[in-house]
Amino acid sequence: MAQYILYSTSSCGVGEISKHTMTFSEENYLKTIYHLTAVSDTDVSTNSIAEKMETKASSVTDMLKKLAEKELVNYVKYQGVSLTEKGQLAAKMIVRKHRLWETFLVEKLDFSWDEVHDLAEQLEHIKSEKLINKLDNFLGNPTEDPHGDAIPDASGRITKIEKQLLSEVEKNRVGICVGVKDTSSDFLKYLDKQEIALGSQIEIIEKESFDSSFRIRVGTKEITISNKIASNLYIK
Amino acid sequence: MAQYILYSTSSCGVGEISKHTMTFSEENYLKTIYHLTAVSDTDVSTNSIAEKMETKASSVTDMLKKLAEKELVNYVKYQGVSLTEKGQLAAKMIVRKHRLWETFLVEKLDFSWDEVHDLAEQLEHIKSEKLINKLDNFLGNPTEDPHGDAIPDASGRITKIEKQLLSEVEKNRVGICVGVKDTSSDFLKYLDKQEIALGSQIEIIEKESFDSSFRIRVGTKEITISNKIASNLYIK
């Protein structure tokens, strides 16, 4: 019976990864694990992956074995999974592709920010390092995508953006909207309706203690937003 | 036992196709059949498809049944295959995508014309009519790709380009290079070396009857090219 306790021993350059081509499915699992790790920073459970990917736990287990075999994850039966260095880099490259394509779609093809996610899910699997680097240059080497999320550079480095959730900011602060936490189409459409976009100036006029809602000024307009909205908006 | 004699009876709009999503594999078969039909204009044989796709005849037979089931091809056992109206339109949409992406890669991302084919083979499978139409607009609705091949429009219409093979043109004619027949990387690299590109002025100085080679002037330079080269260059 095979052992799945795998620690990355050999260092691995970016170029090396592109040689082992991964399947779409493998890439999707890797990306999901990456995102789940980013939130909790502990080992990721089989079930949490299954839930996020809308698949079954048994399918996840199968895939984790394959990814462990390829030394992309550290997987110990019943104890969850984490990315190896190699896996982390691979995941970052997928995220890089996703966010660069989203940027392309919004900036060059004039898509709105709520339309681009599904398309980027397809485009992120196009296999060519050269393509993505040329796209990066074409877009002017952006560091953030249309939702304010950081775009890893060609070597996987991420320039951290300092930002705060609007819900955690004190009264009277004025800031610029720099990102969203929830990127669902519904939320983004709501923001469009309220004329809140990346770069909008937001001032907190009042915090309502009763329901934790916020009275804010967006540009020149004054509006009320729920706590749920406020806790999905980043400002700086 | 199922019958595979299928003629398209219902007319089918462009929008309708995108609902039945096709797999990558189905799209590749359809595209291959389309290209093979374009050359011979008769029914396409199982073997010719297998050869072009570098696969086995038995795999082709399997797929032809599936495509017939979906009413994308007219398939009669042992008698070859042709595209239905629906299949033709679907194939044209794939070709449209392929050629628009190639154009994008060359014009916007600065790829050379010998590099783009393999990338476009991946990009042509991205599923979104909206994306491809926006890309079309972004590129200024081009009618030809970087190799001089026609790009079908959103409804599948193709604006025929009048062009002749250089090998079939009489002595002293002056023309503009408008396309290539062979689009292999080797051939395109050869053309780059000889400084022959789309738009180059070409004058036939001499036809050598012995080996059917050509003495031509490209711009200001005089060079000799073999008959094989001349029969893969289109001029107008």
Added chain:
DNA sequence: ATATTTTTTTAGTCCGGTCTAAAAAATAAA
């Protein structure tokens, strides 16, 4: 017209990725 060769199809296998159902391990409750 018959035999031979080529082409095409069928039958059965395999692989990747998913699933269900059942077993095993870990966790929580009594």
Added chain:
DNA sequence: TTTATTTTTTAGACCGGACTAAAAAAATAT
């Protein structure tokens, strides 16, 4: 600490798409 519950893994199946080997049909040659 024993039992109940939840989580995770295994075992076995299926599906799409490919393959090999063998059978059947069509084309070609004698």
